[in-house]
Amino acid sequence: MKFICDKKDLAAALKIATRALSNKNSMVNPILDCVLVKTNGDDEIELVCNDLELAISTTAPADIIEHGCVALDGKLFTNIINGLSNGDVSIDCDEGNLNTVIKSGKAKFNIPGKPAEDFVGLPKEKTGVHFEVPVYEFCRAIAGTNFCTTQDSSMRMMEGECITFAGDTMTVTALDGHRIGLRRIYLDSNEGQNAKVIIPVKSLNEVAKIADGDTMDVSVEEGNVIFRFGSTIVNTRVIDGEYFDVDKIAKADTPIKVTANRKDLLNAIGRSTAIVEDKLKKPLVVTVDDKELRLDAVTALGSTSDAVDIEKTGDDIRIGYNPRFLMDALKAIDDEVVTLGMLNRKSPTIIEDEEKTYLYVVLPVNINN
């Protein structure tokens, strides 16, 4: 295999593909530390990484002199390419021993390659159900929900987010046993197809980091989901199992409605966290009357009280929270004004907008009377 390509193009493509590099520096299976470099037609190369959960393939323009492919240590190859000066880079892999020579200006590197056959490529594609998803909205939906997942649960599905397509609506849901984050994206077109998958949040975060362009194609297959944008293909395994049914909670009756300026509320709760540290396991006590939402807390560190002006319908209420969960939700919202819906001090609080683009559910914590 031999080709010449531009350093910047190659570095940019490597940056994308190596997001799927196993970062476990796999002693057991060193091929997972490799990037597959492969000539593709006469004018581009393809780079592929696969950590067995997530696989990413992308391309870079190149002058192909001799077709072929080789698996190279991904971190080493990236370090070498990133160090080169701008300009042409020539990559020459000996078909016999797979030694690969990288040249640029006076710099020359010689690194060992591994057989491409050992490399676990992208899973074979089946006929999936395709959806066209706007990239910007997708990235916002992931950023607005990914903090509601947890890696500490025995329930594997809490490490992922549930993505459903139904009618013209794509819904992204995450939950960790204490709260739910949900975002809806209204699609321009969907030919009446439905789908429901649980995708590891790590994979979704990677897609959100590298996705570009206006829209991407999302294809739901058996056991896999494929994201396509530009010349990049991301293939992620899905998490097996039935996801929790959040609809019942989302539609729960919350007769008490508290409307507040989002930033004021966020800042006041943020202030309280100087006193209400997670490890102290004390609640932030919220007391709502007709005009004010009061925040009180007493912990080993001291005490705090604060208040925010509100508008309210329904009864007065006193309810305890982990302030971090409220803050995470309020931070993820862009609206100037938010409405918190409550029923009683044992029932979840629901923050939802009128257009139903987001829904956050926060479970209260016990307070002593």
Add this chain to the structure above:
Amino acid sequence: MKFICDKKDLAAALKIATRALSNKNSMVNPILDCVLVKTNGDDEIELVCNDLELAISTTAPADIIEHGCVALDGKLFTNIINGLSNGDVSIDCDEGNLNTVIKSGKAKFNIPGKPAEDFVGLPKEKTGVHFEVPVYEFCRAIAGTNFCTTQDSSMRMMEGECITFAGDTMTVTALDGHRIGLRRIYLDSNEGQNAKVIIPVKSLNEVAKIADGDTMDVSVEEGNVIFRFGSTIVNTRVIDGEYFDVDKIAKADTPIKVTANRKDLLNAIGRSTAIVEDKLKKPLVVTVDDKELRLDAVTALGSTSDAVDIEKTGDDIRIGYNPRFLMDALKAIDDEVVTLGMLNRKSPTIIEDEEKTYLYVVLPVNINN
């Protein structure tokens, strides 16, 4: 004690003083986690932190309503103040139980205080030798040498930098057994006074971070050095002992002079580090002839060769380096062109400018023939 001050002023002063907060969260001596808050005259407060190696005092304008002082948990107090909205903050400490109430808008905090008498204040000042040092040059000298210290040596003095004043020259020296970094600052005035101290690099880094204004006063006392700028006073303990005499090395004969473009050389060495990783314990082999400096390395990862155009006087030479030590020195230099002085492959390489503002010494590593 009671006073009112502006949130921004107080937060800015806390940011400076708390750089000397013990970050060990001292169970043994919790007063080290405290900031001393003290009214000072009628229109300012003084904040002091002291981790017993470094003590910092600074002031903020305030309307003093009742004089007094109290020691407050530094991290907690800072978290509270940083969370407040801009505007007036009132601080009110009960003289009896030291409970301190912090109020701003509707936010109110109550935190316990500790007696000011328990607080270890700034060391008493003696009559030191004073020097006026330009702040910008001081910060550059620290940034240009601090990487040559080490915390891993049994020699305490290698955790510090040696600062000497002699004639109109201030010299900052650091060394870690493998290399030396030295910077000279030419002072506008010095009334013929001399001084030599070893200061912990941690203290010097903190001074460089918070120093402002054109010049600062450096006062060398017995066991302490005091830096003064604006309304801030930094007092640091010195490290006892006799510093290494680097003069002999600095004046060593280096008949081979290699002149190269600094960035080209730095980039070429940087490229080699993809192959020459520290943990692989292999040298970067530098071969110098009349026109080129060649860089070669072979490690478990692969091999690399590269070259940089040079001008040379003296013999050809082949010499091994730890590339990181060369890079650190080259990164710290601003000059477009650098000159490396060498004698033989066992003797240190010296990088020095004509004006003698900097001097870097790098010991070579063994190469097999």
